[in-house]
Amino acid sequence: MIFMENKGNTKTPIGAARFIIVLTTVTAAVMELLDTTIVNVALNQISGSLGATIEDIAWVITSYAIANVIVIPMTGFLGEYFGRKNYYLASMILFGIASYLCGNSDTLWELVFWRFVQGIGGGALLSTSQAILFDAFPGKERGMASGLFGMGIVLGPTLGPSVGGYIVDNFSWGDIFFINVPICIIATVLTILYVPRKEGEGKNKANITIDYFGIILLIVGIGSLQYILEKGESKDWFQSKEISVMALLAALGIVGFISRELNTEHPVVNLKVFANRNFAFSSIFVLVSGVGLFTSVFVYPVMVQRINGFTPYETGLSLLFPTLTILPLFPILGKRMSSGASPIPFVIAGILIFAFFGFYSGTATADMGRWDFYPIQLMRGLGTVMLQLPLINASVAGLKPSEFGAGISLTNMIRQLGGAFGIALANNYVTQQYAQHRSDLVSNYTPNNPLFVEKFNAIKMGFMARSGDITQATTQAYRQLELLLDRQSYFLAYLDTFRIVSVFFLCVLPLVVLLKGKKKSPEEIAAAAKAAAEAH
Template sequence: MSSPKGFAKFIIVLTTVTAAVMELIDTSIVNVGLSEMAGSLGVNIEDVSWVITAYAIANVIIIPMTGWLAEYFGRKNYYIVSMIIFTFASYMCGQSTSLVELIIWRFIQGIGGGALLSTSQAILFDAFKPEDRPMAAGLFGMGLILGPTLGPTVGGYLIEHFSWPWMFLVNLPVGILATILAMVFIDKKEGEGKNKAKMSVDYMGIALLMVGIGCLQFVLERGESEDWFSSNAIRVSTVLAAIGVIGFIVWELKTPTPVVNLRVMKKRSYAFTIVFTFVAGLGLFTSVFVYPVLAQRVLGYSALETGLSLLPPTLAGVVMMPIIGRMMSKGVSPIPFIVVGFILFAIYCWTSAGVSPDVGRWAFFIPLLIRAFGISMSQLPLINQAVAGLPPKDYAAGISLNNMIRQIGGAFGIAMANNFISQRYAQHRNDMVANTYDGAPAFTERVTAISNNMIAQTGSDITSATAKAHKIIDLAVDKQAYYLAYLDTFRLIGIFFLIVLPLVVFLRVKKKPVVDTKAVKEAMEAAH
């Protein structure tokens, strides 16, 4: 099968990148609409957050299985069916009238969406010659950055101008068009889907994966809201996650036909690549979580303003992706890009941690621009490293496992941030409250000033004015405690990026002599 050219190649790039962006947008688009959804469905925020959890659990279960499923059913068939499932489930989410119904369809949407990420990447890579694959990684990396960032922006706009069902219905035209384009322009590989009769189904591996990774994701997503190990559900899920993950690893390494080929981990470069991918996922998803909450809770941004403040610097970073991809296609080593990218992300964290709460709307522009460049320079080389040094037959397994690790890194980061923010908020609040007792000179002076101002403006009596002054100060202390907790969280994220940098020496792949690119291409086609 020859590589597509011209218009057909353009359509494949457009379809695969759009499908990946659409899937990633849905990981974060509902975050800004939880209040509206809760009010409409008559439930509380705690309950409606299951809409996020259900999608994340389905995603992280299906992503590592995509390589095997694509081979079993045929990659084109699997890709198209996954898009149909995702699009139909999106429609049903928008039509849901109860929380249980919405959670079920959101889980099904996650099953369809999880397949789009890795399969889109594999199809995109096949559209390029081996020597041009870093450029494909650059194009795919654009989607990786755009997706999570566009989610809050699109969600904020739809909530502000329409209603929450449109956060799901917006997928319909994109999903339908992408499905049609995939049917017309993506070719089946020779022999695609004909191995099904010869392949045995790894039922035990699938079951252990669902239990282990599903329960792990549940613990990470729901731990904070369930008060961690004081909850029976979290304790039981933790035990099941440990049993499932350990059992899954042992089983997959000994079975001859694993659903997820963990043997790719034997390659030193790949094993350390997923360590960096875990930290990169932690930074990518956690920063998109922490910054919007800071902007809305402390700085007073609306959901739409928060999304729009993320967009310009992110687009600047996206522009970098094809440039870095072209440089890598010409033989520039990916290692320096990873090092610089991780350092830039650490600088973003420390710069953000130094921003004053009394800032203008564009005070975070420079830190966010540094973040965008850091992500661009690290994500693309890591995408490329996910297959570097692997034989072509293991590319699908390497890509799928790498994408799963990125998602788990994000879930771990958000869970860590939630817990850390709660702890640091309590500590900062206690420290400040210790200085706001009756009789403290600064506190007394502040209460008096606010009370006198209220009496002068509203004619309140001294008792009610003093009570309101205490309330205003309490809210100010609360806001400042959260602000300081978010700054501490930025610093914590930055530490992760610095402590893994020494491991970069293990990412090097031994240079191999030039091989027959036609043979490599044929092997790639057989693998996918």
């Protein structure tokens, strides 16, 4: 039973009911985001089990990301058409069923299909969870709701490598999907029992016109763009006919979608919110924050496993503990937002901290252990905290109540696209910098270099002591030096990638002056937060 507390003309859950709603919605958001990264550490095991190449197995990640980025901007419309609670429940059930079928897949393309379906179900769990969570708090406390939701945004991608690493090291790869099933069952039951329906939700279906053409253009445009970002590096970008065709489809789809949505009476996504200056410029920061959040979580695990010799589980733990350290800052920052504090100082601090994190990461060495990375990753977490929640607040400031649904959905989509762009950038940049560093380093591998000769002789003598065969020892020494050359080249390339992300943050820093920083009263914040919740 839900115990309600009257707040003027509105009602909000209290006590255990509110706690259950918070637990359900934050868990759903964490679960959706966790599945964006949990698969990364299991690709080798899945590839071996299904007999697929590493290139083909990447579709397991790509299909989920494409489905996510297509569905997220439509969540406001779909929630209004079907009713928010109905849509949330259906998405939760679909996510759970697809997770079970992913774990039972016998072929690669069967797994790819169910990952796509899983992404469709998961796309609703971000924006809709956020709206339900907002409804659980009275107006003046909704900054705290933003803080709790922000914890989920950061915790989800960070938990993925550690949870996935532990499961892969100790169980089967299918268990990374099966773990979602009991969570979905519990969340579904709690949603049925404790999440209230808004008055009249889902009953206005007859008055809503579905923009089918707009949905098709969205799928073609955004889906093709996400495909390019995910697969461009492996396909050699525009040297590939496939990528060139997808680029043409993306351009036609996006331009057509924008034109359609700006001129139709019933848009599936309200793009007119970009006419609001604050939302438009906040979107740039949201995009860059997505680049920083997802790129850092992508590059770091690859680097420490390839260079420092971490296991997947050790890699996850080295990300998890710094993140847990900074999580309490989210509700604290939420309270500051509730009191009417301007988000701009926090955005500036977050940009500077994240920029410092990128350059600080450049001081890492190949022999650092898990705890040696703790201060570096703590800096990443702190920068993320200072950016995510204030940007959620800033992006919807100044929007009309009827525009909040589109604003929140577009913000979540832009963050996901930023992550895809960042990962694509990282893949391409690492490849380029690896080649450059290898060329620079190999120039020192000459008989005229006394350091090279000394190193070569030391390695050769070590192999000779074991085998006694000078010819074999010489060959092994050259092979060992080749491996060291590759390792050092990749290591320097990864450090360069962290630095280039910092440059992105510094480049957008001057745009902060274009954001509105007027301090709001608690009553204004309550009214805006209420409108945000009701828009879903």
